[in-house]
Amino acid sequence: SFPNLVASLTDATVYNCAFPSSSLAAKNSNFTEADEPDDAFSLPYLAQAICSGDFSLQSSIVADYRSEGITSQTALQTLIDLDYNTIDVLCIAYSPRDYIKKRGVENPEDPYEICTYTGALRTAIEKFQATYPFIRIIVMSPYYVNVVGEDGTVIESGTTNFGHGALPHYLLKQIDVCTELAVSIVDNFYGTINQDNYQEYLREGEYYCNEAGRKKLAERFTEALMKYPVGTSTGTPNSSN
Helix, strand or coil, rough: CCHHHHHHHHEEEEEECCCCCCCCCCCCCCCCCCHHHHHHHHHHHHHHHHEEEEEEHHHHHHHCCCCCCCHHHHHHHHHHHHHHHHCCCEEEECCCCCHHHHCCCCCCCCCCCCCCCHHHHHHHHHHHHCCCCCCCCEECCCCCEEEEEEEEEECCCCCCCCCCCCEEEEHHHHHHHHHCCCCEEEHHHHHHHCCCCCCHHHHCCCCCEEEEHHHHHHHHHHHHHCEEECCEEEEEEEEEC
């Protein structure tokens, strides 16, 4: 896994807090279990839980919908047990799932709208910074994907617009938020898994990384981490794909 690879490359203590099939932004502005229970694992809800210490929402959703999901159960227990005062670096890493799921990018009238990509990121980062100002945050951007849609058409993320812009638009807006809030961001769309090499790093026809892709992402994160090494403990609330 990405966290284990980072640990092997850095000798850091890395905690894997990844929930499979999760997106950075929530689907709904207000949590609606009947419509999208997985919103509980979107970044704003995880940030709220981490900063408040109240994981009751995530515990309920895991029990009701992921009772056989060992990965989700392990991630949740890790989040509950962690002493966040010992964490030096927080890695926020999500796949291009928000783009594939057609999450909105931003709401000009509400920069903190959690069902938009930038609003969810801004809300979460500011909450982390207010509660744990000593933790360095590194955001891993989505990488390039070229996948086959449900209707059999090829989705080329560099140019395909689902109504909120192609994937580079998500990247640019993510960079804007990270710049605004003074956190590090690693560009994976152009700098890691891109249009020229994606076939080497992704599972065929999917947006999940293969083993080589996970290693490539781990190497890129390690480069960013070691530019300004501050300690040995890294938490990674993210999606595992």
